[in-house]
Amino acid sequence: MANSSSGEAVLDRSVRVLRAFDAAHPSLGVAEIAARAELPRTTAYRLVAQLAEHGLLEHVSDGRYRPGVVLWEVATRASAPTDLSTAALPFLEDVNQVVRHSVQLSILDDSEVLVLERLSRPGHAINQAHRASRLPVHRSSMGLVLLAHAADRERAEYLRRHGEAARATHPRLEHTLETVRLQGFAVLDGFIDAETTGIAVPVLGPKGRLIAALGVVVPVGYDAAEAAVMSLRTASRGLARALATPRS
Structure with missing residues (x-):
């Protein structure tokens, strides 16, 4: 799996994006995700778009996202x-x-x-x-x-x-x-x-x-x-x- 310039795998960074959401932050904008996941904003935009494409994140409104149905489906299993x-x-x-x-x-x-x-x-x-x-x-x-x-x-x-x-x-x-x-x-x-x-x-x-x-x-x-x-x-x-x- 491809790594970033820091040597961190895409999967590792994707998990950090998903873990940015919690009970106090059920929906987040990309800038907030980048800050909470400690990622460059451009990296966060790219990962969020990819995760949303696969249903792991869901776009709700005004550029905000929340965990998607596919993530819930997998977690339920x-x-x-x-x-x-x-x-x-x-x-x-x-x-x-x-x-x-x-x-x-x-x-x-x-x-x-x-x-x-x-x-x-x-x-x-x-x-x-x-x-x-x-x-x-x-x-x-x-x-x-x-x-x-x-x-x-x-x-x-x-x-x-x-x-x-x-x-x-x-x-x-x-x-x-x-x-x-x-x-x-x-x-x-x-x-x-x-x-x-x-x-x-x-x-x-x-x-x-x-x-x-x-x-x-x-x-x-x-x-x-x-x-x-x-x-x-x-x-x-x-x-x-x-x-x-x-x-x-």
Whole structure:
């Protein structure tokens, strides 16, 4: 595959263009794409035109683009996240009925919390997480659960890259993670929104292997936190069983 004058492959630059879009930036102009992807504007124009030609980007209006239908189609076929989200939906719905606030499913991906699914209802507490959005690990209850139950190598790599920021938020970080691991859930008040509390539990497979995290976002002072933890634990066990059951 052809390289740029810097030696960077076209595929690498194209991925940077696609990753310029996120939950906070669902549509972008070419100049914005160039800035966010750290590419020359002429290169960004060329790549955007090629990606749009193949349906990976879609022109919306006034020179702005958004991820295209073909990209959605390909992403939907990504087996692991799609299978996990599909299996989790009935259990998320159960928790949503009990807690009556947002419930979400996430995994640890590239040292961030990647939200795979979220269910809400009218009147739910403020929740910054959206489907396919990312959250900082050390500032979310799901992140603490994921980090506490991650494989030793993955946790060590996270701490090597982000330990300073994590310890600024949690001065006794190792103790916090050990507590989360032992009690089987995490609760964080007001770390992302001052008015909300995040509650999360792990989804564990055979031999305690981490699969995902389930979490809810409720108002600070929510008077049914214990019931929320119980509901999340029930859903976690149900999801783990569903994933372990061979499909007919």
